[in-house]
Amino acid sequence: MFEKVLIANRGEIAVRVMRSLKEMGIKTVAVYSEADREALHVRKADEAVCVGPAASSESYLLGDKILEAAKTTGAQAIHPGYGFLSENADFARACKEAGVAFIGPSPRAIEVMGEKTRARELMAKAGVPLVPGTPNAIEEATEALRLAEEIGFPVLVKAAAGGGGKGMRRVDSSAEFVAAFEGARREAISAFGNGDVYIEKFVLKPRHVEIQVLADEAGNTIHLFERDCSVQRRHQKIIEETPCPVLSDATREAMGKVAVQAARAVDYVGAGTVEFLLDAEENFYFLEMNTRLQVEHPITEMITGIDLVRWQVRIADGQDLGFAQEDIIRRGAAVECRIYAEDPENQFRPSPGLLTTVRPPSGPGVREDSGVYEGARVPVHYDPMISKLITWGEDRDHALARMRRALDEYTITGIETNLAFHREVLEHPDFVSGEYDTQFVPQWLKARPGREKKEELTAELGAVLAAHRRDEALAHGSGAGSNGGPRESRGSRWKDVGRLRQLGRIR
Ligand code: MV4
Secondary structure (H helix, E strand, O other): OOOEEEEOOOOHHHHHHHHHHHHHOOEEOOOOOEEHOOOOHHHHHOEEOOOOOOOOOHHHOOOHHHHHHHHOOOOEEEEOOOOOOOOOHHHHHHHHHOEEEEEOOHHHHHHHOOOHHHHHHHHHHHHOOOEEOHHHHHHHHHHHHHHHHOOOOEEEEEEEEEEEEEEEEEEOHHHHHHHHHHHHHHHHHHHHHOEEEEEOOOOOOEEEEEEEEEEEEOEEEEEEEEEEEEEEEOEEEEHHHOOOOOOOHHHHHHHHHHHHHHHHOOOOOEEEEEEEOOOOOEEEEEEEEEEOOOOHHHHHHHHHHOHHHHHHHHOOOOOOOOOOOHOOOOOOOEEEEEEOEEEEEOOOOEOOOEOOEEEEOOOOOOEEOOOOOOOEEOOOOOOOEEEEEEEEEOHHHHHHHHHHHHHHOOOEEEEOHHHHHHHHHHOOOOHHHOOOOHHHHHHHHOOOOOOOHHHHHHHHHHHHHHHHHHHHHOOOOOOOOOOOOOHHHHHHHHHHHHHHHHOOOOO
């Protein structure tokens, strides 16, 4: 087994990975940028190497520099976390060539899955259901229009090199098609340096449901059930849960089998995720495969009891899974809220700065994976996600009740966060019912009053309450006004606050 592993990442995931390594008796090496000198992941590591200035492109994305750090510290393996170099086939290959294990799949699997049309082609061959569409990239606009008409509108023009929603265009009619097609091609060229686009039937109001898979070098491939990630905004996930609240056991089993087929088709080794769109009739279609550990992996760990990082490390060390699909037992439900340093009341603008208070929740069924501490600074240079709050319960209601309780316990001051936003979602009837799809957050945000509107409502309510008190006081014959009267007739301001709170106007 490895004696020392370098973590090529920062924030909560670097800390998360180190925790499992420590449990396995493995020494840890952190890398950090100049902006992260004081970061939690640096403090938690046995050793740390500065790899460059704040900008990711000059630090966390420098494969050569990071590989060099592994060699000078004597780390035998590199865990890439998510983002940064985690799905960079060239980096995975460079590690291999340098005699350092890359804790992830083969460079080939990363490459194949990174190219959407290649992935689609391979998945079709493996019998994985795809959204009806063109198997390959289309060059010619008139040919593309003919195919779009054959598929039937609405269609989605997607970039072959894209993913995560980048370079996608919805087209509703033949009249709009050619302009949208050419636009998508230009966008793809400027975003990915590759103008290849293909066409899919547009699936209306889909849910995003993904399956966790795990495979060893010996060819044992299993799945660890699903995660529903439909609570998103601009392709940024906000809340994930498992099990998917609307999935039948039959569909769950079918999706799991298909995900294993998909992984086998690329000789996948390690932890991976197969993403699907799920429509209202429980049809599911392959979207893409993520060849990394995902942000939301803890909810799967909570319901299966399996430490995914521990298994990633063992698999990279050449060990066999040692258990079969039948050995995986699903228990209860889990939900994750991503805590962002951002201001939901101001277009979700990032809110970096000094964390003057950080009081995380704890107690039964609560897990907090954090990358920060009280007194730390959230730098401007990176993703604003500062921690993840995960709860487990015997069933969905229990997990959600614990999440509401944990969110109420959680205090962060000094910067803006989306904690209050999470509290609102956890009380939204559509979320509570489980009957939501990927349009839930964007649709709700359109209808939801902004902060100014809310303050106006609070003021109005306060005025109504004051008038009511005045009327009550007059009716009781004291004759005193609401302001400046004797304490008893004025009533308790703390109770007023409590009443307003109950009316949901303030927090
Ligand atoms: C789609 C779709 C509807 N129909 N494909 C967005 C991210 C990218 N990985 C795929 N995406 C979508 N592909 C077809 N044929 C709708 C989306 C989509 C979406 C998917 C998952 C989660 C959130 C989403 C939000 C908007 C659109």
